[in-house]
Amino acid sequence: MSQNLPEGVSASAFNAALDEMRAIVGPQWVFVEQLPISSYRDAYSPLPGDGMLPSAAVAPDGIEQIQKILKVANDHRLPLWTTGNGRNFAYGGPAPRQTGDVMLDLKRMNRVLEVNEKYGYALVEPGVSYMQLYLHLQRIGSKLWIDCAAPAWGGVLGNAIEHGAGYTPYGDHFMMQCGMEVVLADGTIVRTGQGALPGSHNWQIGKNAVGPYLDGLFTQSNFGVVTKMGIWLMPEPPGYKPFMISFPHEDDLERVLDIARPLKVNQLIPNGVLAVDLLWEASAKTTRRQYYSGQGPLPPSVRAKIASDFDLGMWNFYGALYGPPPMMENTWKVVEAAFQQVPGAKVFLDRGNDPAWAYRTKLMRGIPNMTEFSLMNWVGGGGHINFSPISAPDGKEALHQYRLVEQRCHDYGFDYIGEFIIGWRDMHHILMLMFDRADPAMCKRARDLFSLLINQAADAGFGEYRTHLLYMDQIAQTYKYNDHALWDLHQKIKDTLDPNGILSPGKMGIWPKSARSGVAN
Amino acid sequence: MEFDRRAVLRGGVAGAAVLCLYGGTSSTRAQGAVVAPSVFVESAIGESRRFAAAHRGAGLHVVDSELNGLVGRSLPGGIVVGLTSHPVAMIAEQLLREAGGEPLFRWSHRHEDGGWQHELDADGVRLEAARAMWPDALAGLVDDRLRGIGTASTAGRYCSGACALSPRSPSVLVSWGFNMPVTAL
Numbered sequence: 001m002s003q004n005l006p007e008g009v010s011a012s013a014f015n016a017a018l019d020e021m022r023a024i025v026g027p028q029w030v031f032v033e034q035l036p037i038s039s040y041r042d043a044y045s046p047l048p049g050d051g052m053l054p055s056a057a058v059a060p061d062g063i064e065q066i067q068k069i070l071k072v073a074n075d076h077r078l079p080l081w082t083t084g085n086g087r088n089f090a091y092g093g094p095a096p097r098q099t100g101d102v103m104l105d106l107k108r109m110n111r112v113l114e115v116n117e118k119y120g121y122a123l124v125e126p127g128v129s130y131m132q133l134y135l136h137l138q139r140i141g142s143k144l145w146i147d148c149a150a151p152a153w154g155g156v157l158g159n160a161i162e163h164g165a166g167y168t169p170y171g172d173h174f175m176m177q178c179g180m181e182v183v184l185a186d187g188t189i190v191r192t193g194q195g196a197l198p199g200s201h202n203w204q205i206g207k208n209a210v211g212p213y214l215d216g217l218f219t220q221s222n223f224g225v226v227t228k229m230g231i232w233l234m235p236e237p238p239g240y241k242p243f244m245i246s247f248p249h250e251d252d253l254e255r256v257l258d259i260a261r262p263l264k265v266n267q268l269i270p271n272g273v274l275a276v277d278l279l280w281e282a283s284a285k286t287t288r289r290q291y292y293s294g295q296g297p298l299p300p301s302v303r304a305k306i307a308s309d310f311d312l313g314m315w316n317f318y319g320a321l322y323g324p325p326p327m328m329e330n331t332w333k334v335v336e337a338a339f340q341q342v343p344g345a346k347v348f349l350d351r352g353n354d355p356a357w358a359y360r361t362k363l364m365r366g367i368p369n370m371t372e373f374s375l376m377n378w379v380g381g382g383g384h385i386n387f388s389p390i391s392a393p394d395g396k397e398a399l400h401q402y403r404l405v406e407q408r409c410h411d412y413g414f415d416y417i418g419e420f421i422i423g424w425r426d427m428h429h430i431l432m433l434m435f436d437r438a439d440p441a442m443c444k445r446a447r448d449l450f451s452l453l454i455n456q457a458a459d460a461g462f463g464e465y466r467t468h469l470l471y472m473d474q475i476a477q478t479y480k481y482n483d484h485a486l487w488d489l490h491q492k493i494k495d496t497l498d499p500n501g502i503l504s505p506g507k508m509g510i511w512p513k514s515a516r517s518g519v520a521n
Numbered sequence: 522m523e524f525d526r527r528a529v530l531r532g533g534v535a536g537a538a539v540l541c542l543y544g545g546t547s548s549t550r551a552q553g554a555v556v557a558p559s560v561f562v563e564s565a566i567g568e569s570r571r572f573a574a575a576h577r578g579a580g581l582h583v584v585d586s587e588l589n590g591l592v593g594r595s596l597p598g599g600i601v602v603g604l605t606s607h608p609v610a611m612i613a614e615q616l617l618r619e620a621g622g623e624p625l626f627r628w629s630h631r632h633e634d635g636g637w638q639h640e641l642d643a644d645g646v647r648l649e650a651a652r653a654m655w656p657d658a659l660a661g662l663v664d665d666r667l668r669g670i671g672t673a674s675t676a677g678r679y680c681s682g683a684c685a686l687s688p689r690s691p692s693v694l695v696s697w698g699f700n701m702p703v704t705a706l
Contacts, residue, residue: 039618043611107619131593153592153612289632289692355586370588373608380631380693382607436693438629 004055004100006079008514014055017076017102021058024068029108031057040086040103042095042469044384046435046443046450052095052469054081057103063227067187069104070225073502074185080104081504082225084126085155088162090386090432092469097506109227112136114204120144121178121204121232126157130368137233144233145366147171150359152368157229161219163466165421165428167363169322170234171272172423179203180215181228185498190224204230220466221490222504223497234366237322241332242361244351246313248344253315253402254395257420257427259338260317261393264422268331271364273319275398276356276419280432281316282306283378283417284356284371297410310354313346320364378417381436383443385470387453389462391420393427401462405431405453412449413442428465454478467508476509491516558667558698561603561613567687568630568656568694572604575660584609596620598703602663603696604630604656610695622699626666630655632692637681641696645679655681659696667698 005014022030031037037054045051060066073080081101086094096103110127115137122133122144130148133156137144147166149159160173170176180192190196192215195203207213218224247256256275263269279298292302307313317339321328339345351357359371376384387405391397398420406416409431418431431453435446447470454464454471458478467475479486490510494501501512557580562573565586573581582597584590584605591612601622603613614624628641637655639648643662651658658681686692 035618035623036621039615043615129592135593152589287691289686290688359587370592370612371586373588373612374586374606376608376611377606377691377693380607380691382611382695 004053006055006100006102007098009076009078009100013076014078017072017078018056020072021069024065024072025058025060029059029061031059040083040094040096040105042089042093044089044093044382045095045437046383046385046447046470048440048443052097052099054096054103055100057105059105059108061108063181063183063189066104066183066225066227067189070183070185070187070502073102074500077500078102078502079505080502082106082222084158085129085153087129087151087154088158089151090384090468091162091466095469097469097472097504101505104225106225106227113228115140115142115144115233116204117142117144119205120235121230122156123179123204123228123230124156125228126155126226128156129153130156130159134366134368143236145170145236146233146368147173147176147366148363148368149173150363150372152370156231157226160229160231161226163220165272165423166366167272167274167318167360167421168234168320168366169270169272170232171421173231174216174219175424176232177215177229178205178207178232179228179230180218180226182218182224182226184224185500185503189227204232217493220508222507222510223493225503239321239323239325239328240365241321241328241349242364243319243321243332243335244348244357244360245317245339246311246346246348247315247317247342248307248313250314250402251399252313252342252344253420254399255342256315256317256339256395257393257398257422258395259341260319260422261395263335263338264393265425268334269319270322271320273317273422274360274419275422276316276318277416278303278307278312278314278316279378279415279417280375280419281312281356282310283375284359285310285354287377288379288415296413297415311346313344318360318364320361375417375432376434378415379434379436381438381442383435383437383446385433385446385450385468386466387431387433387450387457388464388466389429389453389457390465391427391429391462393422393425398427398429401429401457401460404456404460405429408449408453408456409433412445414446414449426465429462472506473509558600558602558663559597561601561605561609563603563605563609565689566606566691566694568690569604569606571654571656572660572696575657576602576664588612591616596701598701600625600667600698601701602667602698604659604694605697606691607693607695610697614697614699617699617701621702623701625698625700626663626696627698628659628696630659630694630696632684632686632690636684639679639681640676641679642676645677648679648681650682652682652684655684663696663698 040054041050079101081096082104083094084106106126109125111125114123131152134146147168147170149164160177164173165171179195182190193209194200194206218226359369391401409416421428435442464475494510495513505512559580560573560576561582563569563584630639647658
């Protein structure tokens with residue numbers, strides 16, 4: 001039996017609620033024993049033990065059951081934490097924001113409802129993973145590609161509404177989203193965009209209806225339960241040309257990104273390109289212990305040896321071209337000439353058995369895989385959280401951000417392991433902070449470093465685009481323009497749509513009225 | 522699907538091929554009873570291959586260097602064990618728990634100070650001085666745990682003696698076991 005009751009809920013109310021839920025979904029789909037509940041832990045958590053755990057979990061099979069569950073939750077003021085595939089690792093995984101929440105587990109809702117070959121889209125439920133959609137497309141002989149985040153088991157819907165990104169030209173996942181079905185806290189079912197017109201065939205064609213565009217309200221939020229989502233899929237191009245270009249010096253980052261920016265903005269390179277640091281590349285092939293048994297960040301001499309052994313640069317730029325081969329070859333001449341302006345640039349069109357090359361070139365053509373998890377072997381010990389600030393695709397700004405983050409990592413005894421991903425205009429900087437969960441001191445240093453980086457990045461004008469459960473409140477505080485007006489607005493929307501505060505309380509620092517104290521208004 | 526068990530255990534699994542072979546689904550844990558587990562083997566890691574080889578006759582579930590062998594595949598029923606890297610252990614544990622698996626043990630193994638150090642809640646004396654043969658000794662300990670021989674004790678730390686770190690070893694490994702519902706097949 002669960003040892004954690006939901007906040008503010010008595011044992012009798014909790015048990016009554018669970019009995020009502022059992023009557024809705026069947027007793028086999030309500031979990032309270034420790035064993036099934038343990039699957040909702042954050043396996044990478046920087047907290048001791050299993051971190052935040054739910055009190056129970058309920059797994060509905062569709063929107064009718066969700067509506068009934070929401071009524072129970074409203075009646076008993078039971079906090080529900082919604083999870084799709086529950087694979088948001090490095091940002092908290094399937095774990096709830098607060099111990100004791102009841103998981104609303106949507107994994108049973110895992111149907112690919114439609115694939116439209118003509119217009120290039122799919123309509124999916126929350127439990128559909130990238131691997132599942134990919135295999136489905138293969139099975140039906142589709143010529144459409146998916147765009148996936150790095151781990152294949154991630155959720156198509158969940159990743160998009162968490163503002164996740166991929167590596168093909170369709171890499172901005174929320175940009176490629178078209179149409180949603182949402183169940184509000186009071187059980188109302190809403191379809192956005194053209195889905196609000198009964199009989200429309202254009203729900204996944206046009207993003208807008210007349211009136212406000214509301215889909216974004218249901219991203220990184222707790223304003224409703226998303227139960228269906230349309231996603232545009234890229235038609236298989238006639239040609240695909242991946243490349244990697246290595247650059248020998250850390251300061252090359254500035255020039256590389258200034259070269260990349262016009263190539264990206266003008267869509268000569270159409271996909272989500274990356275500048276990947278040496279150790280991110282190296283960690284796909286080796287481990288820190290193979291090169292260095294000391295404490296603290298790797299000395300420059302060791303970094304140089306790794307670069308030499310694996311024929312890598314301090315920065316390694318990945319991109320791809322797509323389209324008819326003659327067009328790709330013409331574009332390639334422009335791209336290659338541009339980057340060859342950087343002294344020491346080395347072009348690779350094939351890297352043989354290099355596992356980093358293998359998984360990246362698969363991702364850039366929409367083939368899901370799990371290989372990026374192997375990077376965790378760099379330190380071993382199973383701990384990992386991502387620090388993810390945004391910057392503009394400007395070389396000087398990126399170099400400044402890199403040096404700031406790198407120095408803080410070194411101050412706290414960590415290697416810098418990171419990459420910059422350029423989208424349409426923004427750039428995501430991902431710092432992969434790895435630590436040994438069996439080392440409490442290292443875990444604490446990781447937590448302290450992360451907290452410091454949030455504040456220092458904000459002071460320098462860099463906000464995060466996504467974050468771990470533990471830091472949602474702190475990051476919400478950094479968005480404080482006009483006395484936290486944005487989070488005030490979030491709270492007003494929350495109070496209106498979910499007055500009892502049953503949906504994912506605390507998600508991204510948005511708390512129900514009953515729980516607000518000391519956070520952003 | 523046919524495959525060459527010896528090729529896998531020599532590290533001869535190439536490319537992204539994922540091979541699943543289940544043999545022996547008996548999961549009784551009565552003391553002294555024969556238990557034939559399914560063994561997850563991470564084909565790129567020598568210690569993992571050695572551990573798998575020591576479970577003679579066990580069914581092998583191969584995870585190659587792309588780590589794709591766990592996703593989108595059927596999971597075995599009965600007893601499942603592995604000596605793997607942390608990432609594979611994390612992925613396997615997540616999927617096995619979600620499929621109703623009951624964790625049986627989880628032990629850690631680290632290469633430090635020139636040799637492998639082991640932390641486990643069992644009497645690990647046979648690991649001491651095992652040197653490079655420690656995965657074989659570990660397999661014996663796992664077998665004892667599955668047979669119900671010996672009792673779980675407070676966590677102990679054991680050293681296998683001087684042993685170089687093999688070039689492709691991640692230096693931090695996890696041995697783990699789950700009892701899966703037979704309906705998971």
